[in-house]
Amino acid sequence: MSILNDVSRVLKYRARNAAVAIMARTGDPLCRIMHRPAGEHTVYAELRARGPVHQPKQGPPLLLSHRLCSEVLRDTRIGMRLPGGRSASPNNTLSGTFIEYDPPDHTRLRRLAAPAFRPRLLRDYRTRIEKVTLDLLHSAVRKGEFDLVTDFASPLPIAVISDLLGIPDEHADRFARNGRLMAESPMGTSRLGHQRAINAAIADLGRLFADLMEQRRADPRDDVISLLTAAESEDRITADELVKTCGLLLIAGFETTVNLIGNATKLLTDDHPAQWALLKQDPDLAPRAVEEVLRYAPPVPFASRICQETVDLDGRSLPPKTMLMLLFAAANRDPEAYAEPDQFLLERAAGEPEHLSFSSGIHYCLGAPLARMEGEVALRAMIELMPNLRVIGEPTPRPTNVLRGYLHLPVAV
Template sequence: MTLLRDTGKVIRSWTDRAALAALAAAGNPLAGVLRDPAGEHAVYAKLRARGPVHRPMLGPPLVLSHRVCGEVLRDNRFGLRRADGGSANGENFFSDTFIEQDPPDHTRLRRLAAPAFRPKLLRDYRDRIEKITRELLHTAVAKGEFDLVTDFASPLPIAVISDLLGIPDEHAGRFARYGVVVARSLNGVRTLAQQRELDAAVADLGELFADLMRQRQADPRDDVISLLATAQAQDKLSAGEVVTTCRLLLIAGFETTVNLIGTAAKLLTDHPEQWALLKQDPDLAPRAVEEVLRYSPPVPIGARISQQPAELDGEPVQPQTLVVLLFAAANRDPGRYAEPDRFLLTRSRDEPEHLSFSQGIHYCLGAPLSRVEGDVALRAMAELTPGLRVTGEPVTRPSSVIRGLLHLPVAV
């Protein structure tokens, strides 16, 4: 029993394929949820009835409550790196970026990138976002029938983050393809073909950013790549760190928003009374964004590693223990939210913020940008596509780690 509960020895990462097979054989609910997300909330309800943390016979503790998830995220005794240097979330597209690092590297690199996402700067940038949004929607609506994801939800945040970074428009199509590759890799790399696909995406982006960095060193502009190139010239980060940071800001800067907008369209059309509320009052758009993120988070699950002796809901945790955080469960915690399984744009403002952007030192750097884009997109949809309806079968992303849609056929 002791060995089975020593999760540091049983499982290195919750995305490890062999470990998940062992967990499935042992009846661990995590394996079932990852294989079949459709029934996850019924599973979470049963587990939550036993307490805020589920400690299975084999595998890591599973945190279901909003309170305990928040405590772990804000506790500096928990981090993202194992003692051997690996990531709590497995090896993936982001493993060498600051989003998967602990202090001091995380702090240093995040501080250098943070000026690009200041709320005031993004408020000033809103006119540009609105212009892109309306151009895309007008073009899509002119077709009568269109794919809301490929014609609108995907090109919008790609255009915005590319503009902020200073990347030429002609690369936009490549970035959408990379997003799909990245989403698959976060579930763990399963085959040699998938590894080659991921390696090619990483190499291609590396070459692009290295070339742009050389251009900005010779001719600085008012963009993020110039900002980072200047920092590298001042020895505040290495050339490799510039490339990995740009890669992170690009992919993370549009992936969450693509999934937010696509999921919002599906949820609103599935809940016509809420869609009617938004159409009647487009100023509900910011609240709609928060409710979509709470109800169906783009990143429903994460993990942390205890770096030193710690506590989990009052019980001791040994160093190098993996802890899995079920954000999708925490966001529907009945101890925090009234009617948590209902999708409600008029949810009380007294309820706590969802955990879809994390908490603590790893709180999503791009959250302000994603919120502005979501607000602008949903407001424009309410005004320009009031007759929006789904006309075909949605196609979901092939990932249980990044949730969203690849395709959503609609008509207006």
């Protein structure tokens, strides 16, 4: 049956992409954004001229306003699941993880993972992040020309997540190889061989997590798997939830950081060299550079939510089961929230709201402090070791319409 399931997944992925392309040609705004991401801000501007909420002829309302997106993300009547608790996307790779749950299960599972991101541990992570960053960049500098994504932006978060979870050194290569494949799973694939490789990676990581759980029961340590294993022994989390939580931390931690670093490099060194010069002049702008990259080019440009009871939104009454599409990339450039919203500026005026690239409300990204730290450390190290970094050749965008980043970014020092 597994081969039939794989074929079904691939065919559904192809059919979905074909449908998106057809609907884009008919003018459907969300499909236009998904089909040709490079032109999405032209679409946002067209829709915004008509108001903060756009109702297509087909499909869910599209929210472009920073204020309305923030309100929806904080509204307890609007959640991730259908009324009654059923999943809206049961075949999604992230189904069954706390990112896809509403309270009380979301609260319970998130609370169990949260100690891994407490400030004391994050300070300890920084030393490890700096070491891995310098090792990777020193190796890249020796090449002169390299792929920033495959040689740096991708290995960095995998190494950090290995430490966070507590993956032993003897399993580091196995974890890294399978981790990169698992991180691709939410995107889907049009190739059967690729789908089977992803499935094999997910299964092998499940076995690895299960083995490590057994070891941590006998020999607990200061890592996420130990924390979750202790909770499982107290019946606060099931074994299946534990494995899925580890997988979620892997996927979420990888995708945010790899796309953040790739997007930052392209924006700063290629698209806006004056801002790169400003950052080289004042490396302490690195945290602000991270925030501006996330605002200007969010790795996750949109997300959905579902009304679980009747909700009034922008003068409209929305019944239960109404799906909403929150266009984070549009909200992050809302002229009512940001001065010069389409300008990429490291020195933005004080008082502007936080971008929505890490979401908001109860689903605010748990790993946001870690991703910010990785981005800041990466930028500081790149300034120090490769101040003349430049993009060479044509970057390859990620082959997905739900993430914004690069699969390959050829650079030279």
